[in-house]
Amino acid sequence: MDACEYLKPEVFTNVPGPRSKTLIKQLNEVQDSRRVIVFTDMEKSRGCYLVDADGNVLLDLFGQIASLPLGYNHPTLLEALKSPEFPSYFVQRPALAIFPPIQWYKVLKEALLSVAPKGLSEVFTFCSCGSVANENAFKAAFIWKASIIKGRNTPTEEELNSAIGNRQPGAPEMAILSFEKALHGRTLGALSTTHSKGIHKVDIPAFAWPIAPFPNLLFPLDKHRIQNEYEEEYCLQKIEYILQTSAITIAGVIVEPILSEGGDLIATPSFYCKLRQLAEFYQIAFIVDEVQTGCGSTGTFWAHEQWQLENPPDIVTFGKKMQVSGFYTKMEFRPPQPSRISNTWMGDPLRLLLCEKIIKEIESRQLLERVSNVGAFISLGLEQLSESYPETISNVRGLGTFLAFDSSTESIRDIILTKARNKGLLLGECGIKTVRLRPPLILQLREAKVFLELLSQVLKTISSNSD
Amino acid sequence: MDACEYLKPEVFTNVPGPRSKTLIKQLNEVQDSRRVIVFTDMEKSRGCYLVDADGNVLLDLFGQIASLPLGYNHPTLLEALKSPEFPSYFVQRPALAIFPPIQWYKVLKEALLSVAPKGLSEVFTFCSCGSVANENAFKAAFIWKASIIKGRNTPTEEELNSAIGNRQPGAPEMAILSFEKALHGRTLGALSTTHSKGIHKVDIPAFAWPIAPFPNLLFPLDKHRIQNEYEEEYCLQKIEYILQTSAITIAGVIVEPILSEGGDLIATPSFYCKLRQLAEFYQIAFIVDEVQTGCGSTGTFWAHEQWQLENPPDIVTFGKKMQVSGFYTKMEFRPPQPSRISNTWMGDPLRLLLCEKIIKEIESRQLLERVSNVGAFISLGLEQLSESYPETISNVRGLGTFLAFDSSTESIRDIILTKARNKGLLLGECGIKTVRLRPPLILQLREAKVFLELLSQVLKTISSNSD
Known part of the structure; x- marks a missing residue:
């Protein structure tokens, strides 16, 4: 079982929404908050889904800059809290x-x-x-x-x-x-x-x-x-x-x-x-x-x-x-x-x-095998999107779910990221015009399909805009 | 109340004892262990007392290289484990x-x-x-x-x-x-x-x-x-x-x-x-x-x-x-x-x-005031020892409990540290011939007295040896 209570993204506001925007402004008084995308509800986030301050449920394929191995609040990791050494390892180093x-x-x-x-x-x-x-x-x-x-x-x-x-x-x-x-x-x-x-x-x-x-x-x-x-x-x-x-x-x-x-x-x-x-x-x-x-x-x-x-x-x-x-x-x-x-x-x-x-x-969950399978599925999906929208997406590459593609320009890449976010997808950027995926290892086919479907919708609007 | 179940050092073996020595040798297979002094029983350590792998109870005035604010397993810090955010802050960053x-x-x-x-x-x-x-x-x-x-x-x-x-x-x-x-x-x-x-x-x-x-x-x-x-x-x-x-x-x-x-x-x-x-x-x-x-x-x-x-x-x-x-x-x-x-x-x-x-x-415990008072007490005690053993201890200095003194040579300093350890005192070193104290802020007069008494015993043996 993977700790996933959410089945798909749910977006109630623009992302960032009003509450995140208020928090961004407040934080900026004491710490540079110019790069903040959303504030995270760490307790409500589950599996591959980040819940933000406005209650938006976002499929997180960036995984805290590639640092989230098993998604949010994974039950097996919560068990570590029960280790007998735990309190003493926490209160002193x-x-x-x-x-x-x-x-x-x-x-x-x-x-x-x-x-x-x-x-x-x-x-x-x-x-x-x-x-x-x-x-x-x-x-x-x-x-x-x-x-x-x-x-x-x-x-x-x-x-x-x-x-x-x-x-x-x-x-x-x-x-x-x-x-x-x-x-x-x-x-x-x-x-x-x-x-x-x-x-x-x-x-x-x-x-x-x-x-x-x-x-x-x-x-x-x-x-x-x-x-x-x-x-x-x-x-x-x-x-x-x-x-x-x-x-x-x-x-x-x-x-x-x-x-x-x-x-x-x-x-x-x-x-x-x-x-x-x-x-x-x-x-x-x-x-x-x-x-x-x-x-x-x-x-x-x-x-x-x-x-x-x-x-x-x-x-x-x-x-x-x-x-x-x-x-x-x-x-x-x-x-x-x-x-x-x-x-x-x-x-x-x-x-x-x-x-x-x-x-x-x-x-124990053979997650490396899953990563290979889900990665191959996403990779194939991206290739197909690249054939449908060759102007907007190219150079699909990577290993496992450590995947990326280029868009045509930096500004088009940024539009993809913003539109994807408003549909409930968190993606990463890198290089000048690249979109990168860094999902948790628990990512399943179900979520991969949601991603491809939403990305396809985004590419369609961009493509129709540029017609 | 300070989380202190131990009233004084108790030493059953040389420090490090046989169990620490075995662990030092074992660790050295995979990680450089040449500087390890003792292995710590993190769960049994309390207040200013570090309990080592051999069950020795050591008054720790070095405080994990000055990084231990309130001693070991402080009850107030253990309360942080009950914060509602705690599990979600632990399992993902x-x-x-x-x-x-x-x-x-x-x-x-x-x-x-x-x-x-x-x-x-x-x-x-x-x-x-x-x-x-x-x-x-x-x-x-x-x-x-x-x-x-x-x-x-x-x-x-x-x-x-x-x-x-x-x-x-x-x-x-x-x-x-x-x-x-x-x-x-x-x-x-x-x-x-x-x-x-x-x-x-x-x-x-x-x-x-x-x-x-x-x-x-x-x-x-x-x-x-x-x-x-x-x-x-x-x-x-x-x-x-x-x-x-x-x-x-x-x-x-x-x-x-x-x-x-x-x-x-x-x-x-x-x-x-x-x-x-x-x-x-x-x-x-x-x-x-x-x-x-x-x-x-x-x-x-x-x-x-x-x-x-x-x-x-x-x-x-x-x-x-x-x-x-x-x-x-x-x-x-x-x-x-x-x-x-x-x-x-x-x-x-x-x-x-x-x-x-x-x-x-x-x-809430006015620990800064305590640090000043206990520090002044230790400082005075060290001054007195310095008058009794001017060859072995000099230049008593510092602020609060952030105190130090010099010994006459590097080797005498190292003998002080070793002898103190075998009496149940963990002290720090710095410079060429300096002993430094970095106790937790909860250090009390009682423990300060224990320290001065044991240090005095150490200085006495060194002084009588050099007679």
């Missing part, structure tokens, strides 16, 4: 690196390590912020690379003292290679690998790290195979050129399996396998950012499983749907001295209780 | 910038804004990581400073495009000025303002931002008044020299009211007032990092209240005991365009429920 709870190893084993990517046996946990996971993954890569370059594990006094002062040799010139249109977070290190939107970065200092082009493929893939192969080859050559010629030492490369914020750009498994080989050959850490793609929505628990890599990634970062953030890695990426990667809490046992329930629910 | 819960403004008002520092009406919330609070405070400062320099609020196309590529002019050369021995976090931007320990920074790239000396005062302050005034004046001159001559534009200065990790360094209110004046004169943001000092343990809710500034700080960051992290600021520091300071969740309503209860408990 342990500094996990120094005073972890007795159950910590068990919780790690049953939650995070039960889904550890193949080949990665070590796990670092942080609070819940993907940026922090990626920043610490970079640190692991820098420390690992430095010890390879120097041929020793122990820093010298000169290195320690110069590092304190932000000076070389202790604070080295090293870089993480990232991709155009990537998003790996918004703190200053992560932001230096983020290239999705200028407004996210302007006026903020950045490390002058190199940036490689990411393949811009045409969809459906099989119709454009030769062009796409050429595009991927071109990007790989550019990447290798950077690795060969970079003036600054590159310690690692970070890549999302689907570049989400940048417009749901996706490459073929062959591209990622070759990228992994390049990383191995040039001895740089291969970091896969699964903050958004992880936890099942591509049809496998981790999207990179679908690449069938011979050599696993060196680091896989996670966050969002997992409820905690962190990264998996290999023992050789554990820093040689303790406390080099650390902070106060180093994770959150309370959220790990939830993570464990989520993982078990995904397994 | 809203993306607060886009779909905040209906109660969000009310929660902000009753929790964070009820203790907003004077003059600061705007609040940004993040998950729970002090680093992220500080990194985003830096971003607010950079954006504010850039608009002052440029005389306009709207970025140009050239700026937006170059920022995406980590290039000037969009990604400007700008800096945050920080202090020697400061700690503001461990992500790459925050780490560039952190200078407490070389091992935290070595092999990690840093922004080459300027660093100023922080006054190294002698205690008790009144006995060394003239020397201390000279020291503070010297540092202020150095700071002004940096502000006048820096080749890189400085957007802000960040300072802790007590530089904790660096060795509990503290300056007089006069120093901070003059620093604030310099920031105002040179038009740079004055950022006060209250991640560790905030939430009452210095005897005022915010430590900077004790400076009696004429012009409030521009930004005050918080975390740890508050359960959520973020910063307070003035409306002029809200970025002109939305989404320039953002991430997926932008805070955590669940932890804000707890924050609200903590704040109300502090108020």
